[in-house]
Amino acid sequence: MPERSPSDQLDLAINAHLADAEAPLPPALIVAELLPLVGSLRNLPSPEFKARLRNDLQRRISMNRTASSSTTVKPTRFRRDDFPNIAPSFFVNNAPNFIDFLIAAFDGTERIRVPRPDGSIQYAEVAVGNSVIELADASQEYPQRSMTTHLYVPDADATYGNALAAGAMGVYAPTDEHPSGDRWGEAKDSFGNTWYIATRKGPVPGAEGFLTVQPYLHLSGAHNMIPFVEAAFGAHATGLHKSPGGKVLHATIEMYGATFEIDEAHGELQPTPSYLHVYVPDTDALYAQAISAGAKGVKAPYTAHYGDRAAIIADPFGNTWFLATYIGEAD
Amino acid sequence: MASRRPGGKLSQPASDRSLVEAAQADPSKFEALYELYFELVYLFILGRVHNRATVEDLTSEVFHKALANLSTYECRETPFSAWLFRIASNAIADQFKRASRERRGTEDTLDARADISSVEMEFVERQAMLSQLVEKLPELQGRVIKKRFFEQRSIKEIAQLMGKTEGSVKQLQFRALQTLRQQMEDRDA
Numbered sequence: 439m440p441e442r443s444p445s446d447q448l449d450l451a452i453n454a455h456l457a458d459a460e461a462p463l464p465p466a467l468i469v470a471e472l473l474p475l476v477g478s479l480r481n482l483p484s485p486e487f488k489a490r491l492r493n494d495l496q497r498r499i500s501m502n503r504t505a506s507s508s509t510t511v512k513p514t515r516f517r518r519d520d521f522p523n524i525a526p527s528f529f530v531n532n533a534p535n536f537i538d539f540l541i542a543a544f545d546g547t548e549r550i551r552v553p554r555p556d557g558s559i560q561y562a563e564v565a566v567g568n569s570v571i572e573l574a575d576a577s578q579e580y581p582q583r584s585m586t587t588h589l590y591v592p593d594a595d596a597t598y599g600n601a602l603a604a605g606a607m608g609v610y611a612p613t614d615e616h617p618s619g620d621r622w623g624e625a626k627d628s629f630g631n632t633w634y635i636a637t638r639k640g641p642v643p644g645a646e647g648f649l650t651v652q653p654y655l656h657l658s659g660a661h662n663m664i665p666f667v668e669a670a671f672g673a674h675a676t677g678l679h680k681s682p683g684g685k686v687l688h689a690t691i692e693m694y695g696a697t698f699e700i701d702e703a704h705g706e707l708q709p710t711p712s713y714l715h716v717y718v719p720d721t722d723a724l725y726a727q728a729i730s731a732g733a734k735g736v737k738a739p740y741t742a743h744y745g746d747r748a749a750i751i752a753d754p755f756g757n758t759w760f761l762a763t764y765i766g767e768a769d
Numbered sequence: 770m771a772s773r774r775p776g777g778k779l780s781q782p783a784s785d786r787s788l789v790e791a792a793q794a795d796p797s798k799f800e801a802l803y804e805l806y807f808e809l810v811y812l813f814i815l816g817r818v819h820n821r822a823t824v825e826d827l828t829s830e831v832f833h834k835a836l837a838n839l840s841t842y843e844c845r846e847t848p849f850s851a852w853l854f855r856i857a858s859n860a861i862a863d864q865f866k867r868a869s870r871e872r873r874g875t876e877d878t879l880d881a882r883a884d885i886s887s888v889e890m891e892f893v894e895r896q897a898m899l900s901q902l903v904e905k906l907p908e909l910q911g912r913v914i915k916k917r918f919f920e921q922r923s924i925k926e927i928a929q930l931m932g933k934t935e936g937s938v939k940q941l942q943f944r945a946l947q948t949l950r951q952q953m954e955d956r957d958a
Binding site: 443444456472476480481496676677678 | 826946
């Protein structure tokens with residue numbers, strides 16, 4: 439039998455390794471010096487992935503630049519200092535009672551209340567931890583919606599207890615057994631809203647940090663939300679986790695330093711169209727961008743008396759987005 | 770493309786600092802950091818998570834987070850690579866939680882260490898260097914290596930795709946590995 443050429447010997451060794459990476463490389467004296475490279479090459483990232491990620495990053499940089507290049511806003515400060523998160527905006531029946539609930543249940547601090555002559559609330563803000571929750575009395579234009587909100591608090595047990603004492607119904611008490619790995623409980627308030635009450639465990643947040651309040655959207659076709667928010671807002675999905683069938687089991691969407699969470703609606707977790715208030719670098723640009731991406735304009739950009747450039751859109755999933763860019767109080 | 774420093778470990782060369790500062794001032798300069806650290810981050814994660822698709826997802830997550838939070842990074846406090854590794858370790862921990870939440874079992878065990886030993890760093894840097902050397906191979910050799918190892922195609926498939934005989938593809942593969950080995954030795958020297 440003729441002796442195999444070095445290139446044949448090498449390929450036999452490579453075949454063996456590609457078939458079973460754990461198998462020892464067969465001794466092939468002539469090519470032995472090349473074999474260590476085989477395992478190394480197998481582990482390298484593919485150039486296609488590197489190029490794809492580079493393109494994603496460049497696209498994001500480009501979109502952020504577009505959004506911040508308008509002459510109508512101050513590009514270096516578009517967000518109110520005390521408004522770091524994407525705020526869930528609750529429209530509820532009997533908003534004064536809802537404020538009392540937020541204060542009692544979540545150690546909230548009422549910081550703005552704009553009443554109407556009839557005593558109902560046109561607009562209010564309650565600070566919770568490092569974040570803010572907005573609310574108003576529901577109206578024909580903005581009917582009550584049952585929304586889901588994720589709270590990260592220092593002591594989930596204490597907050598859960600306070601929520602129940604304030605009138606919420608426990609779904610389950612905080613437990614270390616929650617599959618998220620966090621200490622996690624769930625309660626429903628008497629206004630129809632769901633609260634995930636969690637205390638973060640494991641590695642502490644790094645550079646990315648986290649906020650106390652995050653809207654949590656159960657969506658029908660959640661996988662379609664990701665390209666929408668990318669195109670509409672220049673947002674990005676982090677921690678995307680899909681089922682083998684391609685359904686989004688969980689993702690956190692980051693936009694301009696704030697976050698919300700999504701998953702695919704199923705079983706008892708049916709779609710929860712929500713109201714969301716987010717500060718963006720340029721409301722005008724983002725409004726146009728969102729419309730191009732498939733959103734419906736509800737109110738075109740306008741300058742509000744309280745110092746925001748504001749607009750309202752409805753996304754294809756039924757959520758209402760209040761876009762705002764802080765441009766400063768009028769002199 | 771920015772070239773990788775030999776034996777860089779976790780030190781913070783002034784050139785890296787200037788790249789970071791340039792990207793903080795102008796995000797379009799982030800690409801230089803990406804080119805410099807992509808392989809390191811990918812291989813850092815690969816050392817802890819063994820599912821290739823998950824490694825790609827997490828690598829993507831790390832760079833998007835790094836880009837979004839670059840303004841918060843302080844050169845004086847920690848090397849840029851350590852900052853990236855910290856983001857990666859948090860992403861790994863979150864991934865593990867999500868996999869647990871799904872209750873389908875986990876294909877990976879949790880290894881969210883943000884620290885990296887000098888031995889591991891040396892290994893990762895050698896791998897990163899190899900990745901960049903593949904990019905510099907002569908065109909035909911490079912195509913064979915990418916199809917053989919990144920796409921895991923057979924010699925027969927590659928021969929058909931490239932319109933060559935299986936024997937010549939094996940020769941190209943052989944010469945490519947010789948080239949890479951020689952260049953790795955030259956770099957080490």
